Amino acid sequence: MSQDLSVSPASAAPAGRQRGARSRWRFVSIAVAxxxxxxxxxxxxxxxxxxxxxxxxxxxxxxxxxxxxxxxxxxxxxxxxxxxxxxxxxxxxxxxxxxxxxxxxxxxxxxxxxxxxxxxxxxxxxxxxxxxxxxxxxxxxxxxxxxxxxxxxxxxxxxxxxxxxxxxxxxxxxxxxxxxxxxxxxxxxxxxxxxxxxxxxxxxxxxxxxxxxxxxxxxxxxxxxxxxxxxxxxxxxxxxxxxxxxxxxxxxxxxxxxxxxxxxxxxxxxxxxxxxxxxxxxxxxxxxxxxxxxxxxxxxxxxxxxxxxxxxxxxxxxxxxxxxxxxxxGGGGAVHALLLLIAAALLVAAVLMLAAALRRTRGTSAFTATAGLCAVFAGGAAVAALGGAVAVTGGAAWWWAVTALGAAAAAAAALQTVRTWPEAAGSLPASALVAAPAGVVVLLWYLGTDSLPGQLVTYSPHIATLLVLALASQRLRPPANVGRQWRRGHA
Incomplete structure (x- = not known):
């Protein structure tokens, strides 16, 4: 006896509305973040x-x-x-x-x-x-x-x-x-x-x-x-x-x-x-x-x-x-400050992709623990970097304490990440391998400089275009028939 696998419009419509609502909230949450x-x-x-x-x-x-x-x-x-x-x-x-x-x-x-x-x-x-x-x-x-x-x-x-x-x-x-x-x-x-x-x-x-x-x-x-x-x-x-x-x-x-x-x-x-x-x-x-x-x-x-x-x-x-x-x-200093934001975004993206790879390889319970530590790693690294930057420029002494706590959390999470890395490496996307070192390089660039060359500031929109397209390339879903020649009656 054949089994009917079709989905009725009545059941498909609520699922479509839920996906659309999630998509809209995702855009809003990303913009707010x-x-x-x-x-x-x-x-x-x-x-x-x-x-x-x-x-x-x-x-x-x-x-x-x-x-x-x-x-x-x-x-x-x-x-x-x-x-x-x-x-x-x-x-x-x-x-x-x-x-x-x-x-x-x-x-x-x-x-x-x-x-x-x-x-x-x-x-x-x-x-x-x-x-x-x-x-x-x-x-x-x-x-x-x-x-x-x-x-x-x-x-x-x-x-x-x-x-x-x-x-x-x-x-x-x-x-x-x-x-x-x-x-x-x-x-x-x-x-x-x-x-x-x-x-x-x-x-x-x-x-x-x-x-x-x-x-x-x-x-x-x-x-x-x-x-x-x-x-x-x-x-x-x-x-x-x-x-x-x-x-x-x-x-x-x-x-x-x-x-x-x-x-x-x-x-x-x-x-x-x-x-x-x-x-x-x-x-x-x-x-x-x-x-x-x-x-x-x-x-x-x-x-x-x-x-x-x-x-x-x-x-x-x-x-x-x-x-x-x-x-x-003429916001050369503002564009230089964006290096800090770019570094944090690249590191967080790398951590999230690693967490997704761990979820695929170790199951939900392992993912929950590791993803939490990865989040601590990302937050700790960011706090450590920001705290160090402020302290070096004459910040209050309590920034050093925050920096130390962030560095300790980062070290603990790094050990957990290294322990589970071999199982997740096979399913890790190539963009994660690029995002992590790129984030570190950009962070060091920001901490080691006070301004950017004028030519680089001028071409910052084009650089942003390339970075965005490179990071988004693996999640693109264009219309299936876009760019193809179609003639009537050739079905």
């Missing part, structure tokens, strides 16, 4: 720029175009189309947004035109990849190259000779209105100036996100949860995602796969075009050639970091925007 860690580094190192209101506002300014480009990539790749052409579509958004805002003297006309310009680039990419079956990478690179040349030609036609304009830039553009709560800054001024751990940082965060925000920034922030609701909580989103996972099965159920792919790629271009408008009219007040600066590619990196989900994408965009904000504001 990152902010608390950043506040701790600010309190230890005395670098107020790390969490100041100005840094928060600059982070938003740099994160929004990256996030919009990442949302464009998410929509396209969830439908199975790789959109390397996001950079070119952002270029289209910058130029068309600037031209129509200048012509009509209205920022809203520029926003609409920029979005439509990006959608036109998305339409070209959709025709090439979906209709004619052109390789996705080839089509995207072609759009990037053609967009730059075409916008240069149009600038020569329309901007050269205009007051303040030229072959590589537009005249002055009208600005979008800004919104905020003006009384918040004054009310939270005492808390911001107190320097108290987490209190001053939270006050700066509130002031930075409620003062002088452009309406385009607010719209862009709202697009992330809206994307989540549409793609994961509507029949339209389910069908669109099915086109990226298994288009043959979707076609067999009556889903018009070509239509959904076209829709996703065109909307992808619209998001990128909106990011271009932000660069030309919010982050700046003129269109300039080369204004995108590779943010379309960084947006794709943020999307990959976020594992093709809006919450993770927003975290990735915030990370890249934060490092950008620090280096643009």
């Amino acid at each position: 990152a902010f608390v860690a950043l506040a701790g580094v600010r309190a230890i190192t005395g670098q107020p720029m790390l969490t100041s209101a100005g840094t928060i506002q600059a982070t938003l300014a740099f994160a929004v175009p990256i996030g919009l480009a990442g949302l464009g990539g998410l929509w396209a790749e969830r439908a199975g189309i790789i959109n390397i052409g996001l950079e070119g579509m952002m270029v289209l958004g910058t130029w068309f947004g600037a031209y129509f805002a200048w012509s009509f003297e209205s920022p809203w006309a520029g926003l609409l035109a920029g979005v439509l310009g990006g959608m036109a680039g998305g339409l070209i990419h959709a025709v090439a990849t979906v209709t004619f079956g052109v390789d996705h990478i080839v089509s995207g690179v072609a759009i990037n190259i053609l967009a730059v040349g075409a916008m240069r030609y149009l600038s020569l036609l329309f901007f050269q000779g205009a007051p303040g304009g030229g072959a590589a830039q537009s005249p002055q553009l009208p600005e979008f209105p800004r919104i905020g709560l003006p009384f918040v800054a004054d009310a939270l001024a005492p808390a911001r100036e107190s320097g108290i751990f987490l209190v001053a940082d939270t006050a700066s965060l509130i002031v930075g996100t409620t003062t002088g925000m452009s309406v385009v920034t607010l719209l862009a922030i709202l697009l992330a949860p809206l994307t989540f609701l549409v793609l994961w909580h509507t029949p339209f989103g389910l069908r669109l995602r099915s086109c990226g996972e298994n288009p043959d099965a979707a076609e067999s159920l009556g889903v018009p796969v070509y239509t959904y792919k076209f829709t996703a790629v065109v909307l992808s271009g619209g998001f990128a075009g909106m990011g271009g408008v932000f660069l030309a009219m919010v982050a700046s007040s003129v269109y300039q050639e080369g204004q995108t600066g590779g943010r379309g590619y960084i947006g794709l990196a943020a999307m990959i970091f976020g594992n093709w989900r809006p919450g993770g994408l927003a975290m990735g965009a915030g990370l890249f925007g934060f490092t950008d904000a620090l280096q643009v504001r």
Whole structure:
């Protein structure tokens, strides 16, 4: 007698909701933990720029175009189309947004035109990849190259000779209105100036996100949860995602796969075009050639970091925007202080991966004991390092006691780890073997230096991109059919 192994929708739905709830809480907990860690580094190192209101506002300014480009990539790749052409579509958004805002003297006309310009680039990419079956990478690179040349030609036609304009830039553009709560800054001024751990940082965060925000920034922030609701909580989103996972099965159920792919790629271009408008009219007040600066590619990196989900994408965009904000504001000391945070993150990641390997090899009871000691090891090592740093720089004597206790706990946990290491080494991922020594090197780097070279500070966003992608590579789960050519009726 055959056994029915199918799962009913009624039983599958609660499980799906539970996984979704866990995923949302995981993103929230990671974001809160990152902010608390950043506040701790600010309190230890005395670098107020790390969490100041100005840094928060600059982070938003740099994160929004990256996030919009990442949302464009998410929509396209969830439908199975790789959109390397996001950079070119952002270029289209910058130029068309600037031209129509200048012509009509209205920022809203520029926003609409920029979005439509990006959608036109998305339409070209959709025709090439979906209709004619052109390789996705080839089509995207072609759009990037053609967009730059075409916008240069149009600038020569329309901007050269205009007051303040030229072959590589537009005249002055009208600005979008800004919104905020003006009384918040004054009310939270005492808390911001107190320097108290987490209190001053939270006050700066509130002031930075409620003062002088452009309406385009607010719209862009709202697009992330809206994307989540549409793609994961509507029949339209389910069908669109099915086109990226298994288009043959979707076609067999009556889903018009070509239509959904076209829709996703065109909307992808619209998001990128909106990011271009932000660069030309919010982050700046003129269109300039080369204004995108590779943010379309960084947006794709943020999307990959976020594992093709809006919450993770927003975290990735915030990370890249934060490092950008620090280096643009001249925060060399703040970037140096981040070495401490990076070292702690690498060491904790290595310990967690070791604990997971021990769990697979020794069972739950052994895992519980060893994981607890590993946690003590991580905390002890961090306390030892931080206590030593503060004591060397003239801290109170009680820091030496904390340092000694942390070092003793670290030694005890290290002995336990060495004892159980042979059984876990076989299942330990390669990234753990890289993260642990890298964390030690970064920690020694921080303790042995007072500042970073200016060139390294300038390229800190790109270094952060490489580090994040390297550490996240083993947990990525892209749509199953992304990047593959699909033809109707070939199931």
